[in-house]
Structures are given as structure tokens and as C-alpha cells.
Amino acid sequence: MEHILEVTDVSKTFSLRGMFGQSKGGVSAVNGVSFTLKSKGTLGIVGESGCGKSTLARLIMRLIEPDQGQVRYKNEDLLKLGGSDLKKMRKRIQMVFQNPYSSLNPKLTILDNVAFPLWANGTGRAAASTQAYRYLDAVGLPKSYAAKYPHHLSGGQRQRVAIARALVLEPDIVIADEAVSALDKSVQAQVLNLFQDLKKEFDLSLIFISHDLHVVEYMSDDVMVMYLGGVVEKGPKEEVFANPRNPYTQALLKSVPSVDLAVRKAPETELLKGDLPSPLNPPSGCRFRTRCMFAEARCAQNVPALVEVGEGHHTACLLVHEGMAAVQNL
Amino acid sequence: MSNLLEIDSLVTSFSTKKGMVDAVRGVTLRVKKGKTTVILGESGSGKSVMLRSILRLTQRGSNVAGSVRLEGEDLLGKSPKEMVAIRGNRVAMIFQDALSALDPLYRVGDQLKETIRAHHKVGRREAKDRVIELFRKVGIPSPEERVHAYPHEMSGGMRQRAVIAMALGCRPDLLLADEPTTALDVTIQAQILRLFKELQAEFGMSIVLVTHDIGVAAEMADEVAVMYAGKIVEYGSAEEVLTRPMHPYTAGLIAATPQSKQTGRLSTIPGQPPLITEMPPGCAFAQRCPYAESRCTESVPDYVSAGRSQQAACFQLAGRERYAQ
Numbered sequence: 001m002e003h004i005l006e007v008t009d010v011s012k013t014f015s016l017r018g019m020f021g022q023s024k025g026g027v028s029a030v031n032g033v034s035f036t037l038k039s040k041g042t043l044g045i046v047g048e049s050g051c052g053k054s055t056l057a058r059l060i061m062r063l064i065e066p067d068q069g070q071v072r073y074k075n076e077d078l079l080k081l082g083g084s085d086l087k088k089m090r091k092r093i094q095m096v097f098q099n100p101y102s103s104l105n106p107k108l109t110i111l112d113n114v115a116f117p118l119w120a121n122g123t124g125r126a127a128a129s130t131q132a133y134r135y136l137d138a139v140g141l142p143k144s145y146a147a148k149y150p151h152h153l154s155g156g157q158r159q160r161v162a163i164a165r166a167l168v169l170e171p172d173i174v175i176a177d178e179a180v181s182a183l184d185k186s187v188q189a190q191v192l193n194l195f196q197d198l199k200k201e202f203d204l205s206l207i208f209i210s211h212d213l214h215v216v217e218y219m220s221d222d223v224m225v226m227y228l229g230g231v232v233e234k235g236p237k238e239e240v241f242a243n244p245r246n247p248y249t250q251a252l253l254k255s256v257p258s259v260d261l262a263v264r265k266a267p268e269t270e271l272l273k274g275d276l277p278s279p280l281n282p283p284s285g286c287r288f289r290t291r292c293m294f295a296e297a298r299c300a301q302n303v304p305a306l307v308e309v310g311e312g313h314h315t316a317c318l319l320v321h322e323g324m325a326a327v328q329n330l
Numbered sequence: 331m332s333n334l335l336e337i338d339s340l341v342t343s344f345s346t347k348k349g350m351v352d353a354v355r356g357v358t359l360r361v362k363k364g365k366t367t368v369i370l371g372e373s374g375s376g377k378s379v380m381l382r383s384i385l386r387l388t389q390r391g392s393n394v395a396g397s398v399r400l401e402g403e404d405l406l407g408k409s410p411k412e413m414v415a416i417r418g419n420r421v422a423m424i425f426q427d428a429l430s431a432l433d434p435l436y437r438v439g440d441q442l443k444e445t446i447r448a449h450h451k452v453g454r455r456e457a458k459d460r461v462i463e464l465f466r467k468v469g470i471p472s473p474e475e476r477v478h479a480y481p482h483e484m485s486g487g488m489r490q491r492a493v494i495a496m497a498l499g500c501r502p503d504l505l506l507a508d509e510p511t512t513a514l515d516v517t518i519q520a521q522i523l524r525l526f527k528e529l530q531a532e533f534g535m536s537i538v539l540v541t542h543d544i545g546v547a548a549e550m551a552d553e554v555a556v557m558y559a560g561k562i563v564e565y566g567s568a569e570e571v572l573t574r575p576m577h578p579y580t581a582g583l584i585a586a587t588p589q590s591k592q593t594g595r596l597s598t599i600p601g602q603p604p605l606i607t608e609m610p611p612g613c614a615f616a617q618r619c620p621y622a623e624s625r626c627t628e629s630v631p632d633y634v635s636a637g638r639s640q641q642a643a644c645f646q647l648a649g650r651e652r653y654a655q
Contacts, residue, residue, distance in 0.1 A: 186602075259548050
């Protein structure tokens with residue numbers, strides 16, 4: 001399958017300044033992340049808060065300027081574009097945000113909220129409205145909602161509006177950043193189904209970011225697991241979920257409470273200890289080593305590279321690469 | 331087994347521009363000694379208000395009617411002063427957001443000492459020792475130093491541990507926890523849920539845990555009560571409710587939640603819950619229910635019992651197999 005987006009070695013460090021503007025070091029938010037998005041595929045990105053998954057999405061969109069790296073979309077490096085070229089390319093990649101209460105303009109009607117990106121790109125009012133109606137219909141909102149304002153709508157309906165707005169420019173890629181996290185489960189299922197339907201209908205490629213592992217597993221073809229700004233594991237979802245190789249992925253999967261009463265956690269199950277270290281001062285070497293139950297001295301010295309451990313399945317762990325039995329048998 | 335807490339026909343209403351509105355519309359619930367009861371529901375179902383009503387912590391202008399009995403004593407008839415002696419002492423509460431539960435201007439250790447000394451006659455030295463002991467119990471590393479920390483110096487998981495320590499300060503019989511892990515990452519959530527279990531095993535307290543997460547309910551619950559639009563629509567042991575749901579809402583909620591190795595389309599519950607200001611007559615779930623008939627929109631269904639302890643409020647439970655997934 002061909003790749004529609006190739007991200008290579010993207011990094012971003014936010015510098016911190018003190019009260020008088022002196023530099024106080026930096027927060028390494030995204031650190032050398034590379035991945036590819038298959039055309040018409042879905043890449044799921046999972047990780048806990050502070051792992052850099054949202055920053056990564058914003059770096060791809062250039063809502064934040066990366067320090068280094070490449071984002072190749074159809075053989076053009078998005079990070080090198082400027083002015084009208086960038087504007088043109090940006091239309092091809094659209095984003096849906098987590099909170100539909102703050103991402104819609106409260107002073108515009110639902111129709112105008114959806115039509116706004118078209119106005120911004122020079123489409124006339126009448127033509128924009130026609131298009132907007134089309135996409136409101138596609139996301140399952142009745143015509144009668146067009147003249148309402150965001151505060152008239154429930155959270156699920158607002159998220160449909162946000163999705164219609166993302167689609168109205170007919171993008172190739174949609175980035176959904178925690179797009180269903182604020183919704184109740186009964187409504188969340190409706191929106192997840194909607195994403196699946198729209199993806200087929202409009203031939204979209206999807207980057208689906210969430211902290212909810214079950215949602216990501218359900219939505220994705222490929223999965224990338226992030227920890228403290230770096231990628232620890234990526235590969236086809238069946239591989240990553242059924243056969244996780246990185247100790248972090250394994251611990252993460254074990255932490256999710258299961259709906260199945262039969263797999264209630266036994267008191268002796270090993271849980272991940274401690275908290276996420278501060279990204280201000282990330283651990284040397286492998287960033288997960290401070291919480292890893294297998295960590296050895298050399299984990300502090302060398303940064304593990306992503307190495308292929310199965311077909312298309314990569315993991316960043318020195319011990320796995322050396323074939324350590326304990327890690328594999330977990 | 332005896333009940334620690336007995337709630338009968340609890341109705342909590344708030345005054346709004348549109349008159350009094352009921353957020354909790356008649357809840358009857360039994361909480362067994364030493365067990366965990368999970369209240370499962372979506373936002374707006376009244377689960378948090380119900381929990382707060384137990385300690386009469388609902389906002390000013392609200393009205394709590396019905397009866398809430400803690401070991402036979404009616405809490406709703408108590409004077410404000412008597413309630414103060416109960417809150418934090420015999421019944422403790424933990425909220426979702428640990429940051430706002432702690433005063434940012436005081437050291438965490440001092441806030442715990444305050445709780446202990448408010449209810450027990452102990453000296454400063456002894457209170458401090460107790461705090462250190464509590465910090466150790468809830469798994470806060472180097473407790474001797476941590477008692478001097480301010481809330482902002484702790485991580486989210488650590489703060490929630492401190493709040494749990496505070497709740498346990500007076501060895502409560504009953505712990506009320508409102509979404510205690512919702513703001514936390516899953517790896518930290520797993521730690522905190524385990525901590526609840528360990529502490530319950532040690533102190534033998536009862537826990538009422540409010541959550542929207544079926545996974546958390548399955549992990550923690552002895553009993554589950556499912557709330558919808560201010561009422562308990564289904565109640566029973568965790569095994570009964572979560573593996574053989576009777577009520578169409580419970581079944582729909584479980585089916586709508588993606589699970590491990592889920593494939594195919596997710597089944598959904600159409601529409602959204604009714605607003606509490608516009609509660610329909612009859613069953614509140616009828617508008618969204620695939621099995622609704624005319625009587626469902628006309629009158630309110632009674633509870634129907636099945637199994638050992640399971641009961642659900644639905645007219646259609648004669649053919650209960652049909653709701654099974």
C-alpha cells in the first residue's frame with residue numbers, strides 16, 4: 001500500500017523562560033518521531049498524558065513549528081512550504097479536536113461554522129452554504145440544525161459539526177486528536193461509527209489519537225505507542241495488541257481495566273510503578289527505564305533505536321533486541 | 331449480610347429558573363458492610379448528585395428528600411453540626427479532581443493533620459506521626475519529606491493518593507468516591523484502584539464508587555447500580571449486571587463500549603439522554619429504547635427481580651434473554 005504521509009525524525013523542544021526572560025532549559029515534547037501513514041489507512045497513536053501525541057499532531061499541521069525533521073505529503077516536505085503553498089497543502093490535512101465546546105465558534109450558526117473554512121479559502125457564500133449542507137447531511141445532522149448555534153447542541157452533535165467542518169475542504173487526511181474522549185460511551189460509539197463510514201465514503205486517511213486503548217485498537221490499522229515524547233513501539237494493530245514486545249506497551253495494556261469480569265486483575269499482577277518522569281529533565285538513555293521492571297545499567301547509557309521485531313512491527317528496547325527471555329515471556 | 335447504608339426514595343432537587351428540577355428522582359439503594367458498590371452512569375445521570383446527597387453536600391437552594399440511614403441513623407434529619415461530626419469521620423468522600431480538593435496554600439501534611447485533629451483529640455506530634463503512617467499506607471514514597479510538600483509539588487497520581495490518605499485519616503466506615511481515577515492515566519489508575527482494594531481489605535470499609543467507565547466497574551464492584559436520568563434502572567451483583575444485563579440501557583451501554591479485539595460496527599444507543607428539565611412521562615429511556623411500546627411512554631415501570639439480587643425497571647423483562655448480547 002502506498003504511503004500518503006511520511007514523517008521523519010520530527011522533534012520539538014519548548015524552551016522555558018523565567019520571569020525575566022532568561023532561558024530555563026527546555027521541555028522535550030516530541031523527540032525524533034518517524035512514522036508513515038498508509039493511504040486510506042488509519043494510524044492510531046496511543047500514550048498517556050504528556051507523551052507528546054497532541055504536540056505531534058500540531059507539528060504535522062504546522063500549528064507549532066518543529067525544530068527539525070521532515071513531513072512528506074505526496075513527495076512534498078510540508079515543513080519547507082510557506083505562504084500560499086502552505087495554505088494550499090493545509091487544506092489537504094484537517095483536524096478534529098477533543099473539546100467540541102471550545103473548538104466551534106459560538107457566535108456562528110452551525111451552517112456558518114461548517115462553511116467558514118470555505119470562506120477562508122475564497123469560496124462564495126452561496127456555494128459555501130451548499131457545500132456545508134452536504135457535509136452536515138453526511139455527518140447525520142438534519143437540515144433543521146443548520147440555523148442553530150453551538151450551545152443548542154449536545155456534545156455528540158457538536159462533535160459531528162466539528163467533523164463536518166474538517167471534511168468540508170475535502171481533505172485527504174484527517175487528524176482526530178482525542179475526538180471522542182469528551183463524549184459519553186453511548187454517544188462515542190455513534191461518532192466512532194461515523195468516522196468509519198466517512199472514511200470509506202470520502203477515501204480518507206486517518207490519524208486517530210487517543211489515550212483509550214480499546215478505542216484505538218478498534219479504529220486503527222496500524223498503531224504507534226508513545227512514551228515521554230518518543231515512539232516505543234509501532235506496527236500493525238493485531239501485532240502490537242496481541243504480541244506487545246516493549247515492556248511499556250505490555251504494562252499499558254495490562255493497566256486497562258477489562259470489562260470482562262473473568263480477567264479481573266489478580267492482586268499479584270505486576271503494575272507499573274511510579275509516575276511519569278518530568279519531560280523537563282527526561283531520563284538519559286531509554287526514557288522508560290525509571291519505571292521499567294527489567295531496566296539494567298546500560299539502559300541509562302544508550303538510547304534504544306526502533307528495531308524491527310516482526311513484520312512491520314518495531315520496538316525500541318535494548319533488552320528485546322538482545323532477545324532477553326524475560327521480556328519476551330511476559 | 332448487614333447493610334451499612336440504606337437509601338430510600340431519595341429525591342434531590344435544585345431550584346432553577348424553570349422551577350424545582352429533580353436531578354435524583356427516587357433512588358433506593360443498599361450498601362453492604364465491607365463491600366464495594368459501583369454507581370455506573372453517563373454524564374447527567376445524577377450519579378454525582380446522588381453521592382453528594384448522602385452527605386448533604388449539594389449546593390445551597392437544593393432540597394434532599396427521602397431517607398439516608400447510616401447504620402440505622404437517619405442522616406437527613408441531623409443538624410448541620412451533627413453532620414460535621416460525621417463528614418470526614420465516619421463517612422469520607424473523594425472527588426475526581428484531587429487538585430481542587432487540596433488547598434494550594436497549605437502543606438499537604440498539614441491539611442491531613444487538620445482533618446484528624448478536627449475529629450480526634452490528638453496532639454500535633456501524634457497527628458503528624460499518623461499522617462506519615464497514612465502516607466506510607468497509600469504508597470507515597472519518602473513520606474517523612476512528603477508531608478511538607480505543597481499540592482503543586484506532587485503529581486496527579488500522588489495528589490490523589492494524598493486525598494485518599496486524608497479520607498482514611500479517621501478510619502471511615504464508608505468511603506464515597508466520585509470518579510476518583512477519571513483524571514488519571516491508565517497506569518496510575520491501575521495503581522489507585524489496587525490501593526482501594528488493599529485498603530478495603532485492611533480496614534474493612536464499604537466503598538461507593540461512582541464511575542462512567544464499565545471497565546472500572548468490572549474491576550472494582552461487588553454490586554453495581556446503573557443510573558439513567560436520575561434513577562437506578564438496574565441493580566445487582568457485578569456478575570449479574572455486567573455479564574447478563576436485564577435492562578436495555580445497560581445492555582446497550584456495554585455493547586457500545588469497544589472492547590479488546592472488537593471488530594465490525596459498534597452497536598449504538600440512538601439519540602441522547604433527556605434533559606432533566608424536560609423529563610418525559612413514563613420510562614426515561616423509552617425514546618432511545620429499541621423495545622419501547624406505547625405503555626413505556628405512558629407509565630413508569632416498576633422493578634422486576636431476577637437472579638439472586640438483580641432487579642431492573644423495565645416492562646419487557648418477561649423476555650429478558652433478548653437483551654443479552
